[in-house]
Amino acid sequence: MPTEEEDFDPVTYAGDIRSEVPAYDQLQTAAISAARAAVGARVLELGVGTGETTLRLLELHPLAAVWGIDASAALLDVARARCPRARFRVGRMQDALPRGPFDLVLSVLAVHHLHALEKASLFQRVYDVLQPGGMFVLGDLVLVEDPADVVTEIDGEVDTPNRADEQLAWLREAGFTAELHWRLRDLAVLVARRAAQANTAQR
Numbered sequence: 001m002p003t004e005e006e007d008f009d010p011v012t013y014a015g016d017i018r019s020e021v022p023a024y025d026q027l028q029t030a031a032i033s034a035a036r037a038a039v040g041a042r043v044l045e046l047g048v049g050t051g052e053t054t055l056r057l058l059e060l061h062p063l064a065a066v067w068g069i070d071a072s073a074a075l076l077d078v079a080r081a082r083c084p085r086a087r088f089r090v091g092r093m094q095d096a097l098p099r100g101p102f103d104l105v106l107s108v109l110a111v112h113h114l115h116a117l118e119k120a121s122l123f124q125r126v127y128d129v130l131q132p133g134g135m136f137v138l139g140d141l142v143l144v145e146d147p148a149d150v151v152t153e154i155d156g157e158v159d160t161p162n163r164a165d166e167q168l169a170w171l172r173e174a175g176f177t178a179e180l181h182w183r184l185r186d187l188a189v190l191v192a193r194r195a196a197q198a199n200t201a202q203r
């Protein structure tokens with residue numbers, strides 16, 4: 001899959017992504033179903049793309065205040081037209097996040113573009129911008145052991161997914177309680193919660 005250097009085409013994105021990730025809509029549904037448990041109205045989305053996840057989120061939480069970042073200005077233009085109330089800006093997940101605090105941070109099919117250390121750093125920064133009691137929902141491509149579960153082609157440069165269990169460990173190191181919410185072959189939804197009382201002992 002392309003990343004910011006190889007821009008996704010906003011016109012063909014909807015078809016392209018579904019041919020690369022046949023269970024794309026199931027992944028979106030699973031991520032949004034996990035987000036149902038989030039309490040509160042301030043949401044940050046990472047890797048907004050054309051706003052596919054945002055639209056589903058706003059169906060679930062119509063009054064939510066949504067902020068979002070993406071590396072691609074062209075994709076965000078489409079997202080802005082589809083979700084005019086959301087506040088989107090061009091930005092990279094490796095850089096400082098909007099300060100929040102947020103009740104929910106959500107990301108679908110974007111974090112696998114980061115390398116392992118960048119993912120671990122991101123999880124720490126997501127923890128820091130969440131309210132105590134807040135939730136991080138991560139739906140993404142993951143590395144799997146059984147070759148029969150590999151559906152999406154991974155080039156190892158643009159796409160650098162990690163195993164679900166590695167990412168759960170990094171989320172726990174960041175201070176979250178974290179669990180695998182859903183998995184279908186090489187797609188997974190991880191749910192991480194920040195304790196309602198700040199837990200400094202784990203960090």
Ligand SMILES: C[S@@+](CC[C@H](N)C(=O)[O-])C[C@H]1O[C@@H](n2cnc3c(N)ncnc32)[C@H](O)[C@@H]1O
Nearest residue numbers: 047048049052070071072092093108109110113
């Ligand atoms: C496969 S698309 C997913 C978009 C959307 N979340 C969805 O589910 O349709 C990956 C998105 O991640 C964005 N992206 C890739 N690397 C990024 C980075 N380092 N920081 C921010 N966004 C990035 C791309 O521009 C693209 O919009």
